[in-house]
Amino acid sequence: MRRLSKGPIYERCRAALNEHIRRYFVERDLRDTLAQYHPQAIGVGTGRGESAMDPAGLREVVRSDLEGYPEPVNLDIKHCELYQVTEDVVISQMLLDFNINSDTHKMTLRDSRHTLVWHLPDDGDAHICHVHVSFPTDLHGEEEPYPLKELEEVSQMVDNLIHDRTQSLTESYRRLEQMVVRDRLTGMFNRVRIDEVLEQEFVRAKRYQRHFSVIFIDLDRFKNVNDNHGHLAGDEILKTLATYIQDNIRITDTAARWGGEEFLVVLPETGMEEAYQVAEKLRQAFEREPFELDDQQIHITLSLGVAACQPGDSIEAILARADKALYEAKRNGRNQTVVSGSC
Numbered sequence: 254m255r256r257l258s259k260g261p262i263y264e265r266c267r268a269a270l271n272e273h274i275r276r277y278f279v280e281r282d283l284r285d286t287l288a289q290y291h292p293q294a295i296g297v298g299t300g301r302g303e304s305a306m307d308p309a310g311l312r313e314v315v316r317s318d319l320e321g322y323p324e325p326v327n328l329d330i331k332h333c334e335l336y337q338v339t340e341d342v343v344i345s346q347m348l349l350d351f352n353i354n355s356d357t358h359k360m361t362l363r364d365s366r367h368t369l370v371w372h373l374p375d376d377g378d379a380h381i382c383h384v385h386v387s388f389p390t391d392l393h394g395e396e397e398p399y400p401l402k403e404l405e406e407v408s409q410m411v412d413n414l415i416h417d418r419t420q421s422l423t424e425s426y427r428r429l430e431q432m433v434v435r436d437r438l439t440g441m442f443n444r445v446r447i448d449e450v451l452e453q454e455f456v457r458a459k460r461y462q463r464h465f466s467v468i469f470i471d472l473d474r475f476k477n478v479n480d481n482h483g484h485l486a487g488d489e490i491l492k493t494l495a496t497y498i499q500d501n502i503r504i505t506d507t508a509a510r511w512g513g514e515e516f517l518v519v520l521p522e523t524g525m526e527e528a529y530q531v532a533e534k535l536r537q538a539f540e541r542e543p544f545e546l547d548d549q550q551i552h553i554t555l556s557l558g559v560a561a562c563q564p565g566d567s568i569e570a571i572l573a574r575a576d577k578a579l580y581e582a583k584r585n586g587r588n589q590t591v592v593s594g595s596c
């Protein structure tokens with residue numbers, strides 16, 4: 254634990270502490286005060302003991318304090334120190350004298366110690382994770398009334414808790430993202446993700462005068478497969494094709510299920526000629542792959558349409574050309590690759 258006297262962490266924590274003093278002791282505003290507490294904040298003293306070991310308990314103590322005496326509190330901050338515990342956890346410790354003197358309340362408290370554990374995330378506001386208040390009147394013998402050491406342990410615990418929560422949030426976010434950008438059946442990216450990739454590729458190609466190509470891939474006479482062998486068999490073929498495409502493109506290429514039995518591959522840094530070769534390699538190898546359906550071996554073919562980004566293009570125009578090329582491939586008898594324009 255290191256005492257802070259200057260630097261960005263010091264300034265940030267000092268500003269948060271000043272704000273806390275204003276909200277808690279001057280404004281006495283419950284909502285604003287509670288907004289500075291981390292949802293998992295616990296604590297409150299006095300002495301060594303803690304009276305609120307759960308977040309709801311702590312909030313209740315704050316509420317009854319502020320509602321019990323809503324007037325600004327006269328206070329004299331006699332001493333204030335900040336200690337850094339970890340990269341984003343700081344402890345502030347203040348020694349205060351209070352003086353409340355109204356018609357209904359009269360109280361003077363000297364040398365009250367307020368210790369707060371702050372979490373200062375890189376990407377968010379500072380929050381109070383732990384509060385400890387102690388009054389010297391609670392001193393028994395040699396007992397340490399301001400247990401910094403213990404708070405260090407508590408802050409470590411809070412730090413771990415926040416770390417765990419962040420991890421589980423990241424995991425939930427990842428799962429959610431998977432649900433949003435992945436196709437349920439094949440596990441491939443869906444339209445949402447490929448649209449983003451197209452956008453990025455398009456911007457990059459335009460800015461740096463680079464090129465890229467796209468390939469539409471469509472199963473031939475797939476309806477027959479569904480009709481003759483059932484929808485589940487059709488699903489298996491879609492899954493096989495998805496894996497097959499993934500396994501046969503470069504790591505820098507992105508493939509997605511565009512919809513139904515149609516797939517799209519985006520190939521950065523790839524001109525028409527090269528994209529055509531990729532498409533043909535996929536087509537020829539897939540044609541050779543036999544499928545075992547209802548004790549029959551069948552071969553399924555692909556039709557492919559290729560287009561490359563040209564100067565003055567738009568994403569819609571590139572996709573429209575690739576789609577037109579695919580349509581040509583179907584019209585010309587299927588099981589072939591057609592490029593839009595010349596290679």
Ligand SMILES: Nc1nc2c(ncn2[C@@H]2O[C@H](COP(=O)(O)OP(=O)(O)OP(=O)(O)O)[C@@H](O)[C@H]2O)c(=O)[nH]1
Pocket residue numbers: 438471472473474475476477479483484485486487488491512513514583587
């Ligand atoms: N099993 C299965 N079939 C699907 C899925 N999505 C689309 N299909 C089927 O894909 C077939 C597409 O039929 P069509 O558009 O007539 O195309 P096609 O039979 O492949 O004929 P061409 O494209 O002209 O060669 C339909 O039978 C759809 O039901 C899916 O998720 N699973």
